[in-house]
Amino acid sequence: MNDKLVTVEDFFLLLGSLLESRRAAFRRRLTLAFAVVDGGPWFVDTGAPRIIVQEWRRDAQVSVLCNRRTLSDLVGGHFDPNAPAAEHLFVWGGDKETFSTLAQVLGGAMTAFGAHLSALKR
Amino acid sequence: MDAVKRNAQYLLRLVDGLAQPISAPEAQAVERTVRSLKHPELLDLGAIEGLGLAPKLEAALVFQLLSRRYPDQVKAAVYSAHTLSGVFLAVLGAKPEADPKRAVGQAPEFVTRFVDQLHALRPESDGTGTSLGAVRGAKLVSHDLAQGVVRLKLEGSGGEPDRDLSLHRRDDGAFDYQVAGGKRQRVETLDLPGLRVLHQALHAATAGGAQDPMLALLRRKTEADRAAVLKEAAEHLGDLVTQKAERRTKELEQLRGALEVGFADFRVGFFDKDRIDALAKELFAAPGKKD
Secondary structure, three states: OOOOOOOOOHHHHHHHHHHOOOOHHHOOEEEEEEEEEEOEEEEEEOOOOOEOOOEEEEEEOEEEEOOHHHHHHHHOOOOOOOOOOOOOOEEEEEHHHHHHHHHHHHHHOOOHHHHHHHHHHH | OHHHHHHHHHHHHHHHHHHHOOHHHHHHHHHHHHHHOOOOOOOOOHHHOOOOOHHHHHHHHHHHHHHHHHHHHHOOOOOOOHHHHHHHHHHHOOOOOOOOOHHHHHHHHHHHHHHHHOOOOOOOOOOOEEEOOOEEEEEEEEEEEEOEEEEEEEOOOOOOEEEEEEEOOOEEEEEEEEOOOOOOOOOEEEEEHHHHHHHHHHHHHOOOOOHHHHHHHHHHHHHHHHHOOOHHHHHHEEEEEEEHHHHHHHHHHHHHHHHHHOOOOOOOEEEEEEEHHHHHHHHHOOOOOOO
């Protein structure tokens, strides 16, 4: 496994950039709260001027509990939701439609990121 | 053109180049070229860029060169580059729906950092700080008590040359390090493997394990000095190694703690949102702050 982890900050910078460039694709506002056990709380709101902020809010449509290793491997293609490694953690709850929309918008032939998110829906 | 855009365009060209089909004779020509190089380490990305090759050949050449030196890192970087190419295209306004000004404002930091990583691929870092690169060990060269300086030789591995490194005692008792005339930095910013290499070298020297003739001479001349500076530096670095290792252990314990709250057999997938929220509240609770 690759030991060079993407930082949690970089992961959310990347996610913010992806969502920023796809704002028009969201028919409704999506909110997701990420609790990164070794990287702090993050809140994603596709309708806000700043899509990503570093705080915890329980009023999100979806809550995700994960760790840095999983986020890093999600970007790097080393995280297989169907066969997670011992150190992987990605548990989510809430509105399935929100998660599904996010995966669709991020999905596509170019992004393994979207493909992995789609796999998590199952 | 500013550095960020230039870097991003370089990465895009590389990613686009890798995505283009390459014929068997072309691929073989690139492979032959790389194999024939006596000193592939001298051919850096800047030099390759200056060759003015077609994008697919340039990308193949970079890929081959880096793959030989850093196979795992390249695999990860190239995979990420493909994964992220959509992002870079979007943030640079290559896609019509993107607003280039807004998008570039969002991502330059990430693009710069990513390209920097690509330019400075170095193995053997654990991501806890700055890597010293491919180093198999360090050897004490000399020390100077009056100046508070310890000089070491970093022994390169995997084709990397040896480099000089010096430790400088600061007024506050901590140490800075400096590699081959580069910038002086605090030793705390090194990653664990780097700290361990330096600590082991100094520890061996304080324990009298070093066989270096220069050290033997110094030992005869300045036994007391040697004990002072080296021991101090070794202890300082030893403390840092322990601290960083403890931090990592704490992170793992935090994760284990999270897993024990009902997630032991359920690490990935859909779960009850209220339980996730409750756990997150516990993890990030700040006194007096509303969730």
